[in-house]
Amino acid sequence: MAKNKTTETEINVIDFINSYVNNDQKKKDSFRLIELMKEWTGFEPKMWGPTIIGFGSYHYKYKSGHEGDAPIIGFSPRKAEFSLYVFNPTEDNKHLLDDFGKFKMGKSCLYIKKLSDINTSTLEKLCKTTIVYINEHHECACKEK
Known part of the structure; x- marks a missing residue:
């Protein structure tokens, strides 16, 4: 079975942002997202793969037998x-996107240009409903919180 590309690394999150992000507004938004997600999850930020900043982790296993760990x-x-x-997305939380702001939907993520384009209280609700969902459906470090 193929090895997962997105695994937790030892790369320093602050060093990553300072070296990878070359736009001052994007840097500022990145540091603000770190503050918010750390507060909402209770976890320190960690690098996952080369460019993802994740908070906490959970273990998933698909019916196909593929399994791995991912950030919450x-x-x-x-x-x-x-x-x-x-x-x-669940029937209980899809309505939150109505008040989210300016974004595009991807297969497994939401795309935004900048933090000021979205409603951060709605972002908080999205994050918290995702934490609850993962806690209910996966082996999750969030169960310890």
Whole structure:
């Protein structure tokens, strides 16, 4: 079976942002996202793969037998836009996107240009419903919180 590319690394998050992000507003937004996600999860930020900043972790296992670990929530300050890994769509939380702000939906993430384009209280609700979902459906470090 193929090895997961996105695993937790020892790279320093602050060093990553300072060396990878070349836009002052994106740097400021990255540090603000770290503050918020750390507060909402109770976990310190860790690097996952080369560009994802994640908070906490959980273990997943698919019916196919593929399994691995992933951050509970996280983001990546990609060159064009932020990728936010904060949303597991369910019938109970899809309505939150109505008040989220300016974003695009990806397969497993939400894309935003800058933090001021979105409603951060809605982001908090999305993150917290995702934490609850992962806690209920996976082996999760969030159960210890």
